[in-house]
Amino acid sequence: MQTKIESMEAFDFIIIGGGPTGSSSAIYLRRKGYKVIVLEREKFPRQHVGESLLPFCYPLFQELGILEDLKKRFPRKPGARFSNHDGTKSSTWCFKNIIADESYLSFHVVRADFDKLLLDKAASEGAKVVEEFKVEKVNLESDDFVEATGSHHGDTITYRGKFLIDASGQDTFLARRLGDKTQIKELDRIAFLTHWKGAKYTQGIDVGLLQICILPPEKSGWFGIQPVAKDRVSVGLIISRKYLKEQKEKLRKAGHENDWQMQLYLQEVRNTPLTAEILAEAEIAQPLIAVSDFSYYANKTFGHNFAMLGDSGKFLDAMFASGVYLGMNSSKMFAEALDVLMREGKEAGMKVMTEKKKHIDGAYDLVEKFINIYYDPAGFNLAEMSSTSESGYKGFETAFSLVHYLLAGDFFNNYEKYSGFLDMLKNPKQFARWRNLVVERPNLHEKTCGTNFDEIFGAIDDNLIEETSINGRKRKQLRAE
DSSP: OOEEEEEEEEEEEEEEOOSHHHHHHHHHHHHTTOOEEEEOSSOSSOOOSOOBOOGGGHHHHHHHTOHHHHHHHSOEEOEEEEEOTTSSOEEEEEGGGTOOSGGGSEEBOOHHHHHHHHHHHHHHTTOEEEOSEEEEEEEOOOSSOEEEEEEETTEEEEEEEEEEEEOOGGGOHHHHHTTOOEEOGGGOEEEEEEEEESOOOOTTGGGTOEEEEEOOTTTOOEEEEEEEETTEEEEEEEEEHHHHHHHHHHHHHTTOTTTHHHHHHHHHHHHSHHHHHHTTTOEEOSOOEEEOOOSEEOSOOBOSSEEEOGGGTEEOOGGGOOHHHHHHHHHHHHHHHHHHHHHHOHHHHHHHHHHHHHHHHHHHHHHHHHHHHHHOTTSOOGGGOOSSOOOSOHHHHHHHHHHHHHHHTOOSSSHHHHHHHHHHHTSHHHHHHHHHTTTTOTTTTOOOSSOOHHHHHTTOOGGGSOHHHHTOOOOOOOOOO
């Protein structure tokens, strides 16, 4: 029998979700003196997708006080290498080409450990954290307060605050309940991810490069491969829903009624030369994660008493590893606006929230445009573009830098300028001119950013990696197709 409890403790902010966006929001708001509660559905650590982080996260890690912990736990990431399906063409984009300080070495993380590190940091800063709390309904009707009601260990509890932040990620708590969740049809894809032990650290994995292997057009997807420990490689597969349906039917007819997801994943691993080589003698080290709600958005993501931040309001293809940074930086920006709301009232707060949201939307739109151009068969293929080729045209030298900055995560500060550059790439004549400057260069197949194994893995303290966290249970089941 459930007990109904109404908490007598009043909060300024109620945050749904304890992932990077929710935890960052809690930390920034606590540092401004506000009373914060975080309601997290699961018990951390729990595994999640999105393990490769961008250099532009670096100052956030410093501000939040977790940078030194990250250095002790996770491999470094100096750049990204893009290759085509058969391995005949590739290019490497190194963050040091545009970033002069140590932040050019970003991180690959085990999300179970990374997310727990952030949530624990929020608790240490004074936020009240309640795990295994499933929010079931919210009350946003009053001008004076908000409420979140849910179940926790058999009890039904209601918490009251002044403002609600939905950081529930792909659960999209508010968007679903408000009927404001729209799929992005152009990015209609499915993601699978698991970890492997015993993989070959070759093809740039040994020097920390994120590997993006584009798949043939009929699959409209890619493999993302990154080292997340000294003997732990994360391999994610993204494919179109159309291709998935075709393969699912074939696999079920072949007798794989119950394990067709895993068989599909293994089939693509075997049929792709890069993954087949890297994983030839490897073993799967955790259950397969499947994510079907892959790309969507909500139209109204904030009001005078609520905000949807991070993946709860919009989620894009993970091609450029942008999700964690988009969510965490949005949290920082919105914390500034929410401080104005609390101190100066609704009118002033809404004005600043609108200004911040314009920049956040600009960043998301820029990433979406970058992704769409990459998927366009007539668009530019980063596997065929050299990142360091010399050009006699100053304008195109600048263009090389812009691609670097986009890959590093500079979405918020210059989104209008970068958006114009991407529009240029959609112009057939200008794109052809730009492309001819960079293909078939001597360094086209560069495989390193000047780093070595010790620089990438040497600082990791193996005692800090929790085996239970990287063997976490499957987080999402694929919906019936």
